[in-house]
Amino acid sequence: MRFERREHRPLALVITAPLIAIGAALAISGLLIAIAGAPVLEAYWLILKGAYGSRLSATETLTRATPLMLTGLAAAVAFRARLWNIGAEGQLYVGAITVAAASSLLFGSLHAAIQIPLLLVLGATAGMVFLLVPLWLRLRFAVDEVVTTLLMNFIAVLLVSMLIDTVLKDPTAFGWPQSQAVTNEGTLPKLLSRSRLHAGLLIAIVLAFVVHFIQSRTIFGLQSRAAGLNPVAAGFAGVPLGRTLVIVAAISGGLAGLAGAIEVMGVKGYVTTDLSPGYGYSGIVIAMLANLHPLGVILASLFIATMFVGVDGMSRVLGVPSYIADVTVALSLLTMLVALFFTQYRIRR
Amino acid sequence: MSMIFDIIASAGLWAAVLRIATPLILGTLGALLCERAGVLNLGIEGIMTFGAMIGWLAVYNGADLWTGMFVAALAGAVFGLLHSLLTVTLGLSQHVSGLGVTLFASSFAYFTFRLAVPVAGTPPTVTPFQPIAIPGLSDIPFVGPAFFSQTAPTYVAILLAIVLSWVIFRTPLGLAIRMTGENPHAAEAQGVNPMVMRYGAVTAGSALMGMAGAFLTLSAFNSFFPTMVQGRGWICIALVVFATWKPARALLGAILFALFDAFQLRLQTMLGGAVPYQLFLMLPYVLSIVALAVMARRARVPQALMQPYRRGER
Numbered sequence: 001m002r003f004e005r006r007e008h009r010p011l012a013l014v015i016t017a018p019l020i021a022i023g024a025a026l027a028i029s030g031l032l033i034a035i036a037g038a039p040v041l042e043a044y045w046l047i048l049k050g051a052y053g054s055r056l057s058a059t060e061t062l063t064r065a066t067p068l069m070l071t072g073l074a075a076a077v078a079f080r081a082r083l084w085n086i087g088a089e090g091q092l093y094v095g096a097i098t099v100a101a102a103s104s105l106l107f108g109s110l111h112a113a114i115q116i117p118l119l120l121v122l123g124a125t126a127g128m129v130f131l132l133v134p135l136w137l138r139l140r141f142a143v144d145e146v147v148t149t150l151l152m153n154f155i156a157v158l159l160v161s162m163l164i165d166t167v168l169k170d171p172t173a174f175g176w177p178q179s180q181a182v183t184n185e186g187t188l189p190k191l192l193s194r195s196r197l198h199a200g201l202l203i204a205i206v207l208a209f210v211v212h213f214i215q216s217r218t219i220f221g222l223q224s225r226a227a228g229l230n231p232v233a234a235g236f237a238g239v240p241l242g243r244t245l246v247i248v249a250a251i252s253g254g255l256a257g258l259a260g261a262i263e264v265m266g267v268k269g270y271v272t273t274d275l276s277p278g279y280g281y282s283g284i285v286i287a288m289l290a291n292l293h294p295l296g297v298i299l300a301s302l303f304i305a306t307m308f309v310g311v312d313g314m315s316r317v318l319g320v321p322s323y324i325a326d327v328t329v330a331l332s333l334l335t336m337l338v339a340l341f342f343t344q345y346r347i348r349r
Numbered sequence: 350m351s352m353i354f355d356i357i358a359s360a361g362l363w364a365a366v367l368r369i370a371t372p373l374i375l376g377t378l379g380a381l382l383c384e385r386a387g388v389l390n391l392g393i394e395g396i397m398t399f400g401a402m403i404g405w406l407a408v409y410n411g412a413d414l415w416t417g418m419f420v421a422a423l424a425g426a427v428f429g430l431l432h433s434l435l436t437v438t439l440g441l442s443q444h445v446s447g448l449g450v451t452l453f454a455s456s457f458a459y460f461t462f463r464l465a466v467p468v469a470g471t472p473p474t475v476t477p478f479q480p481i482a483i484p485g486l487s488d489i490p491f492v493g494p495a496f497f498s499q500t501a502p503t504y505v506a507i508l509l510a511i512v513l514s515w516v517i518f519r520t521p522l523g524l525a526i527r528m529t530g531e532n533p534h535a536a537e538a539q540g541v542n543p544m545v546m547r548y549g550a551v552t553a554g555s556a557l558m559g560m561a562g563a564f565l566t567l568s569a570f571n572s573f574f575p576t577m578v579q580g581r582g583w584i585c586i587a588l589v590v591f592a593t594w595k596p597a598r599a600l601l602g603a604i605l606f607a608l609f610d611a612f613q614l615r616l617q618t619m620l621g622g623a624v625p626y627q628l629f630l631m632l633p634y635v636l637s638i639v640a641l642a643v644m645a646r647r648a649r650v651p652q653a654l655m656q657p658y659r660r661g662e663r
Contacts, residue, residue: 326456
């Protein structure tokens, strides 16, 4: 048995690949659910019900999908240019803490119409700067950015932990380590009353379209794709590789920083060290499931949010550990990789 | 100044150094073996987590400690096979596959742990490996308690570094592995099967990673808890570069790194609350990044690292 490269990728296969991948991941997880002694179909039904069964749960799922869309976009933009930004988690945290600090210490009751845009820009900038360090190390010292961005995730969380223990500590939190809160004027408006759904969702969706436009309709988009597909050829064709990577990093880090900013301004209000249950890492899965397409990211983040929101209720009823959601998400990344392979290759005997 | 001297002159520090170094030695050797054959294995963080869990779980369920280590190595090997399937047979991106393996192995570890051990107030414990005093040597003042009163896996890890160094640089098998990592096409022309070499190296390397994890739960600590690996896997990946892909230097690098870590831990307790403790905790990660920046250009990377090999395709 050997693999033969296809002449071109069949469109039908490319589009169905994520569905096949998710189906396969659910099937393997189903095996684990069965081993845990629970009825598989009922478990999945309960997850769906937990994620969309009521107005509250549906809005929770959309709220959860918001930061995931942004970290997914961050990964998709970077991966397309072969910039392996695995540091969205860290960039999210620095974006979040920057916003909390700026709003509580600097802006106070500055009018929302000015404060909110300022905070969003600051959060994005923090994420950008945090990714530019590993990029600089790559361009200057040829250090693989995968390892440095991964290591910087730990540095970011410790940095946040230090700040919310000291200068940014909320004195009214009964000694609990949490940052001072974003002021009312810095809080994103709600989309629906009696829910946590906030304007951040619209920002994320709009940004997905903006990124799509940049990638498909601008010279920079073409250059970043070329730099990813074949840096040597792109260099000969006159693509400024260094500059392209810097801009890609700025966009990617900015989106991840924005994810943190929006989560604080829209949902949490303040920063703790468990602000993100791995949004940055899930972003990688989302980007791959979307086949790095910005609009696909919207759908893929909904799938991940469904799993994470829905699993709690299922876990309470059936006693299957809620880590099954993480397992399914991780499996869907692996199955997606295999599915993508078969859009490019066919088996020959 | 005298404070720093006091820390360095204590045998306790040096005993701690080897203890902290052991998982790093095992993990770095594992990653190094994979990379020598041309495969970057970012599955390490997850494989260590799974090894820590399954090794502990085996012992918790009545297996003896060495069986626990063996089970962890076996589980590591299985994840190594998975990574090989994705990166060698299918030739997928080693970065993304490795991260996928890490996400899967760690979440699967947490899932299995929750399933096997019901939630309890205090995490259940096992009786870990006890220090073995090497007769004669352990009686030497200072040096004895510092270096010759470790637990058995520490001695094994050091021995493995020496063995691996010999295998890689002094045996035909090692030559074949290195050839595969430098130029799989040339290796194949010499009658070496690059696929077999890569599968073997990644599987064996991942087994070492599993053992690295099990050391945490069976020797350094006595229980398992989520996120206990704490980026040690990523530090190992950095140490491979720092060691310029040489096992002996990996041993040295891991010990140097552990020395720094043990030193900052003691400095932290001495300084008390004067400096935020998070700054100290950041140091290992910062140090890894600095080590990478210093060594990355100088190190001679295996030339075919991260390049998939497909027969008859260039």
